Amino acid sequence: xxxxxxxxxxxxxxxxxxxxxxxxxxxxxxxxxxxxxxxxxxxxxxxxxxxxxxxxxxxxxxxxxxxxxxxxxxxxxxxxxxxxxxxxxxxxxxxxxxxxxxxxxxxxx
Amino acid sequence: xxxxxxxxxxxxxxxxxxxxxxxxxxxxxxxxxxxxxxxxxxxxxxxxxxxxxxxxxxxxxxxxxxxxxxxxxxxxxxxxxxxxxxxxxxxxxxxxxxxxxxxxxxxxxxxxxxxxxxxxxxxxxxxxxxxxxxxxxxxxxxxxxxxxxxxxxxxxxxxxxxxxxxxxxxxxxxxxxxxxxxxxxxxxxxxxxxxxxxxxxxxxxxxxxxxxxxxxxxxxxxxxxxxxxxxxxxxxxxxxxxxxxxxxxxxxxxxxxxxxxxxxxxxxxxxxxxxxxxxxxxxxxxxxxxxxxxxxxxxxxxxxxxxxxxxxxxxxxxxxxxxxxxxxxxxxxxxxxxxxxxxxxxxxxxxxxxxxxxxxxxxxxxxxxxxxxxxxxxxxxxxxxxxxxxxxxxxxxxxxxxxxxx
Numbered sequence: 001x002x003x004x005x006x007x008x009x010x011x012x013x014x015x016x017x018x019x020x021x022x023x024x025x026x027x028x029x030x031x032x033x034x035x036x037x038x039x040x041x042x043x044x045x046x047x048x049x050x051x052x053x054x055x056x057x058x059x060x061x062x063x064x065x066x067x068x069x070x071x072x073x074x075x076x077x078x079x080x081x082x083x084x085x086x087x088x089x090x091x092x093x094x095x096x097x098x099x100x101x102x103x104x105x106x107x108x109x
Numbered sequence: 110x111x112x113x114x115x116x117x118x119x120x121x122x123x124x125x126x127x128x129x130x131x132x133x134x135x136x137x138x139x140x141x142x143x144x145x146x147x148x149x150x151x152x153x154x155x156x157x158x159x160x161x162x163x164x165x166x167x168x169x170x171x172x173x174x175x176x177x178x179x180x181x182x183x184x185x186x187x188x189x190x191x192x193x194x195x196x197x198x199x200x201x202x203x204x205x206x207x208x209x210x211x212x213x214x215x216x217x218x219x220x221x222x223x224x225x226x227x228x229x230x231x232x233x234x235x236x237x238x239x240x241x242x243x244x245x246x247x248x249x250x251x252x253x254x255x256x257x258x259x260x261x262x263x264x265x266x267x268x269x270x271x272x273x274x275x276x277x278x279x280x281x282x283x284x285x286x287x288x289x290x291x292x293x294x295x296x297x298x299x300x301x302x303x304x305x306x307x308x309x310x311x312x313x314x315x316x317x318x319x320x321x322x323x324x325x326x327x328x329x330x331x332x333x334x335x336x337x338x339x340x341x342x343x344x345x346x347x348x349x350x351x352x353x354x355x356x357x358x359x360x361x362x363x364x365x366x367x368x369x370x371x372x373x374x375x376x377x378x379x380x381x382x383x384x385x386x387x388x389x390x391x392x393x394x395x396x397x398x399x400x401x402x403x404x405x406x407x408x409x410x411x412x413x414x415x416x417x418x419x420x421x422x423x424x425x426x427x428x429x430x431x432x433x434x435x436x437x438x439x440x441x442x443x444x445x446x447x448x449x450x451x452x453x454x455x456x457x458x459x460x461x462x463x464x465x466x467x468x469x470x471x472x473x474x475x476x477x478x479x480x481x482x483x484x485x486x487x488x489x490x491x492x493x494x495x496x497x498x499x500x501x502x503x504x505x506x507x508x509x510x511x512x513x514x515x
Contacts, residue, residue, distance in 0.1 A: 010229040027192060028199045045226035046196035047173045047214075051234055052227075054176075054190070070195045 127320030130209025135316020144168035174234035232305035264443025367513035373412035402430035422495035463511035
């Protein structure tokens, strides 16, 4: 879910969708998967994770698939996959623009 | 507030927070400082924090915006969602209590990751709280606008006299304070949201700009609210039980204006009430800074006359001795303005010989002859109707009434 309609996802939001793209996960596993995938660079706090999951569920980017005691499992929806894909395209464009500048020697890599 | 160096024998120690509930950084830093002194937050109720005494510890407290509210009528009964609590516990955070629109979590583990790791996401939560606060303010504004419209229609001074100057002013102070605090909260959260959107993280050690002022304001508002509630309840109970009225049969005082007995004349016999009940035969007297003497007089009586007929009718007087002539003028104008708005209002022409500064005569909405008289600081509004043949003409009884206050 963008912060506002048509806006980009934050880093936490991006990695939550990315983690769910691989398959259904519960909340805590999403945070652990993100930490593993980014080699510890991105650690999602519990309040941030809860908020992102709640908003994604409200926006139908994800859906709850199971509740097992205290664990709720989510999977990504088609709408969520589309939002993730759009964000990847945007980020690729950002990187491409930066690499062009670097080739012209204006930014040191 | 109790302050004790030896806290270990007390079950709870109570403190007033030094900042508003929406001052996230102020609240977090204060709670951490208290933990460093051995006071650990247990609960916050009615704005007072209860701490359990213990060993000084390095504790982090963090506030989480309650997007669905914290009242009992909110989703989840005003408590955080179970999943939020479970996720917090997995990473070393325990839910403690709530304050305002925020849930409070704590951790004693220095290695526990922060509760919020994405300022942009926290900004979204703050925005949800802002929206809810704005929605909560709308009914208050609407209610205030309706009350103001009603007061203007009835007359501001008449409304103040009916409620009482003290209670009216207190109501205005509380209303304005509530709106001002809401506006301040919205602006404060707006600035916080802006900082978060720019990627700035909270400091957790700042805030609390004016602790003494905040505490004094909190106590003052609480006291004013309690006084207002007691005054309002007392006034309502007195009015509902008619305890603010005296039955005319039991009244032993005298009133400074002519009554039906005066209209009937000196040769009248004992009168009888024609309509039973305190609503139809009573006197209510009260004092107010705007008008030190106020009398609400209502009688429905039958006076036998010497010629065998009877003066039978109903008579209502609202009498005020205002604090000054300007207030008396305005009261007279408000009475007239109010009655002019009613259907069937019909002006009447009267010529009086009594010395009166203002006279307005008319037939009111139920076609009762009505007059507003003012002399100096004294103003009254009287309606008098009669049944049967031995009535008094409009001019007759108004002249008698005017003489009584001239």
